[in-house]
Amino acid sequence: MTTTDTPVLVVGGGIGGMATALALARTGRRVHLMDKVAEFGEVGAGLQVGPNVMRIFDRLGVLDRIDEIAFRPENLILRDALDSSEITRVPLDGAFEEQFGYPYATIHRADMHAVLTDACRDHDLVTLETDCKIVGFDQDAQSARVFTEDGREVVGSALIGADGVWSTVRTQLLDDGEPRITGHVAYRAVLPMDEVPEHLQSNSVVLWGGPNLHLAHYPMRNGELFNMGAIFHSQRFLEGADVFGDPEEMHQHFDGVGAEVQTLLGKIDEWRMWVQRDREPVERWSDGRVTLLGDSAHATLQYLAQGAGMAIEDAWTIADRLQATADVPTALREYEERRIVRTARVTLFSRLYGEVYHAKGVARAVRAQMLDGWTPEAARASFAWIYNGI
Numbered sequence: 001m002t003t004t005d006t007p008v009l010v011v012g013g014g015i016g017g018m019a020t021a022l023a024l025a026r027t028g029r030r031v032h033l034m035d036k037v038a039e040f041g042e043v044g045a046g047l048q049v050g051p052n053v054m055r056i057f058d059r060l061g062v063l064d065r066i067d068e069i070a071f072r073p074e075n076l077i078l079r080d081a082l083d084s085s086e087i088t089r090v091p092l093d094g095a096f097e098e099q100f101g102y103p104y105a106t107i108h109r110a111d112m113h114a115v116l117t118d119a120c121r122d123h124d125l126v127t128l129e130t131d132c133k134i135v136g137f138d139q140d141a142q143s144a145r146v147f148t149e150d151g152r153e154v155v156g157s158a159l160i161g162a163d164g165v166w167s168t169v170r171t172q173l174l175d176d177g178e179p180r181i182t183g184h185v186a187y188r189a190v191l192p193m194d195e196v197p198e199h200l201q202s203n204s205v206v207l208w209g210g211p212n213l214h215l216a217h218y219p220m221r222n223g224e225l226f227n228m229g230a231i232f233h234s235q236r237f238l239e240g241a242d243v244f245g246d247p248e249e250m251h252q253h254f255d256g257v258g259a260e261v262q263t264l265l266g267k268i269d270e271w272r273m274w275v276q277r278d279r280e281p282v283e284r285w286s287d288g289r290v291t292l293l294g295d296s297a298h299a300t301l302q303y304l305a306q307g308a309g310m311a312i313e314d315a316w317t318i319a320d321r322l323q324a325t326a327d328v329p330t331a332l333r334e335y336e337e338r339r340i341v342r343t344a345r346v347t348l349f350s351r352l353y354g355e356v357y358h359a360k361g362v363a364r365a366v367r368a369q370m371l372d373g374w375t376p377e378a379a380r381a382s383f384a385w386i387y388n389g390i
């Protein structure tokens, strides 16, 4: 293990940045992570976590702590939002775990972020800095440096832009414009489980697919909380992200859905809204000592529930390559080469899955026919490229 005195600079302390700092520190690298927020944390709502991600948590030495906060759903269930029929179910049972080596979990995103942040705080090699907005960077043959909004310059051996879908590092590095507007919005809310009518308290991840919309829900935090995400195609997609939604607009979109979905939506008065954006996959996202990671590199729609998962896989891969290869630009190139196709596949397949969930008319009938009689074995085979992991 070699500790170099010059730190690797990580811009962004979301799930991707924190996982990266931890992964690098565990290989003996000094890390300086900077975020513009006043306090580290994640806003609300849950995450689904596939076995591919649990495998990385194991490698990062945090699986026990993740296990303490994770809920293990019994199935992934797809139901038709209009007539409430069950279209298919994928058991997440022993056979699933045996095939992929780790379980499927649901986790409150604040809890997951806290596990990663605490592990970073506990590590001597990680420096975490808040209130530090990065406005640009520069590099030469020996180093990379970032410029902060308050006029400072921080020097490191490499720069990893883990600064999210509106990445400043990406703008300077690739100059390829804003993320793609998809016209989909997500309304998210969390309910105490005892406020959910008993007949709807499922221990599974349930997705109700309807025309241009879906509702997904699952338990988290030992089943004490019930996470809900209502997604629909909206004309109001230019309004920004992470603001309060307009329940009236949401109820209009869900007007024709069955009683169960109506009941669940009626339980919430206040929703937070996320405008859904993704990026066209690119062939390169590194240059010399500077690279991107997580949403800044490959923002995706959430329909495969793998955006944070890909960021965590990125984190492992970049630490692995920097450990294996002394030359930083070569290591970053190798990291990128290992991640481009896999993350692009997630981005492109997420769009496709969105179409399946939101099918209407004849497409809805095609969905029902295709998934009729889908066996657990066939389902596992179709997900193997994701859940086998890296």
Ligand SMILES: Cc1cc2nc3c(=O)[nH]c(=O)nc-3n(C[C@H](O)[C@H](O)[C@H](O)COP(=O)(O)OP(=O)(O)OC[C@H]3O[C@@H](n4cnc5c(N)ncnc54)[C@H](O)[C@@H]3O)c2cc1C
Residues within 6 Å of the ligand: 011, 012, 013, 014, 015, 016, 017, 034, 035, 036, 037, 046, 047, 048, 049, 132, 133, 134, 135, 162, 163, 164, 165, 166, 167, 168, 186, 188, 229, 274, 293, 294, 295, 296, 302, 305, 306, 307, 308, 309, 310, 311
């Ligand atoms: C509705 C919805 C549901 C989802 N569900 C799932 C799911 O079930 N499973 C899953 O795996 N993924 C899911 N995702 C995707 C997941 O949330 C993201 O992919 C993931 O959080 C991205 O993490 P990140 O660290 O790359 O970026 P971010 O979380 O965006 O973190 C970026 C950080 O950079 C900081 N920053 C930005 N600019 C600067 C700057 N100039 N200077 C300093 N700091 C800066 C920000 O403050 C922030 O802390 C979902 C997403 C949405 C919207």
